[in-house]
Amino acid sequence: MISAEQNDFMTRVGPGTPAGQLLRRYWQPVALSDDLAGPRPIRPVQLMGQHFVLFRDDKGQLGMLDRDCPHRGADLAFGRLEDGGIRCAFHGWLFDAKGNCLETPAEPATSKLCTRIRQSAYPVVERAGTVFAYLGEGEPPAFPDFDCFVAPDSHTFAFKGLFECNWLQALEVGIDPAHASYLHRFFEDADTSESYGKQFRGASADSDLPITKVLREYDRPEISVEPTDYGLRLTALRKLDGSSTHVRVTNVVFPQAFVIPMSAEMTISQWHVPVDDTHCYWYAIFTSFTGPVDKQQMREQRLKLYELPDYTSRKNKRNNYGFNVEEQLTQTYTGMGDDINVHDQWAVESQGPIQDRTREHLGSTDKGIIAYRRMLVKAIESALAGEGAPMLIDAAQARTLTGPPSIDGIGQAGDANDYWQSADRERRLKSDWASARLSA
Known part of the structure; x- marks a missing residue:
């Protein structure tokens, strides 16, 4: 547990607040x-x-x-x-x-x-x-050479959605590899050939095994957290049998983004941006390593779910997120439809406008959240002291920050690092724009 004062220290972002001073130093x-x-x-x-x-x-x-x-x-x-x-x-x-x-x-x-x-x-x-x-004083940091920023415009697609809660609890749902086995559980596996543009509906890389089946049947992942130059790397392993392991690698990009795999061909880079202390937007950039993104299809899929101009979900707390008891019994774990962003929205908004972390009890699968909070508090304290913080980078440093690799695939039992590094390299070698960067 943390104190109410510590909770405010991390979550409040208005002018002059400690966390607000830190976040204003970033794009x-x-x-x-x-x-x-x-x-x-x-x-x-x-x-x-x-x-x-x-x-x-x-x-x-x-x-x-x-x-x-x-x-x-x-x-x-x-x-x-x-x-x-x-x-x-x-x-x-x-x-x-x-x-x-x-x-x-x-x-x-x-x-x-x-x-x-x-x-x-x-x-x-x-x-x-x-x-x-950029709202801060002085020169803003450089943009890192991450995939979402260096891929051709034809190979990216951006969208957003409004959450009615504090930015930190919204971000923390993406630092939790264990929740996907429950919150995003589907009781039946859809046709993976119809999964374009849909999260957790395709097949894991190097297999024809639906991701939904893996998450549903192997719900106790072994999670490890590793510090990186850009933030944190989270690896979740699900041992399928004696010879194969499901490997999912996600990344926290400091201060408030994460990079996750959407499919074997596409990743999602997502920011959680405070509107104020009790509202935030998620901004997602989808990056394709194969052909150009079908932007019209991606946008049409999402406009069926979100209302403009504010990008509010059509399923929200005013209509109980579309909850249907029959669906919860037979189709999805939540009974709230197929859009995992709605699942996430319910989870984080149900914690309250600002989660009361004095009442929480973290478990071993929350090690990514624990590591991130420590990094955040340290960075806020450094900013208050007029010192540096992670990812306040210049152009030379930005060129060294690539990727970050984000993989969802099934490899042979053994060294998971060998598998995801090899899978990431193979994906890049098959990509016109990413392979050019490998050889540069």
Whole structure:
């Protein structure tokens, strides 16, 4: 157990909070590129309790500014995109993507007021269909050469969803390899040839064995946790018989992302980003090692499950997550449908807006969560002391951080490290873009 004070130390992220100071030193996903499609590419953004307006100006440049106009506080998210910036609808003050005030048209023609006005602006970049922003002081860290950032745009797809709970408990569901055997259990195995774009519905690599069957029938994984340059590597082993072992390798990328296998051909890189202390978005980048991603199919699959513009799940706590008792008895462990994100959402939202960790009792399978919390607390304390923290990297360091390897497959009993390293290399050798990087 931890104390209430320790819990607040890790979870609260508003301006001036210890964890908030740490997370503001990293790039944070704030929107999908798709959110800025259409005739009016403006989006209000709430991040770590602060309010911003994200926009693409009439020249295609991205900008993110504080949302309240510095004149009299009107909402810039209702502004007009014109004349090289965003214009407040109240009095017509115009700001460019850097926060410079270009015009104060209601003022006298001789006024120099605009030269003394500047709106707070934040660096923004696009990577793999996702817009990232940086709220911290000084230069932001470099983006690592991870697969999701170096794969061609054609081989990535991005999506997101809203969770109504604190970011930390949402992240921790991905640091728990044991839960998949229960929370995501299916009582019948679907046709794996129909699994494209669906998590835990395909076959494990190097076999035709459905992942659902492995998770259902082998529910006591042997879990190990290893520190890495980017965070943590988690390995879960399920011994199937005397000659084969199911190996699942997942990764925690500090401070708040994980990389997991979706199938033999695709991985998921997922961030849990605080909206405020009691809401967060998950942002997922799917990366294909084979052919281009069928983005239309992936998006259509998910739009059946989520409502825009806020990407709220159609199954949520207001309708009991679609719970069906007959389904729970005969089809799924939760009775909440096939979308594992809904399963995760129920699990973490049912813990409360901010989980009361003074009441929890961790077990041996929670070793990844324990290791991550220790890393998080140490990094927060370092940030408060003005020192460094994991993954605050420069361009040279970024080039050394690749992968990270994420595997779900079945190998011969023996050294699991040999298997997943070999499986990862073979996957890359078969991939046009990844094999080119191996030989570089």
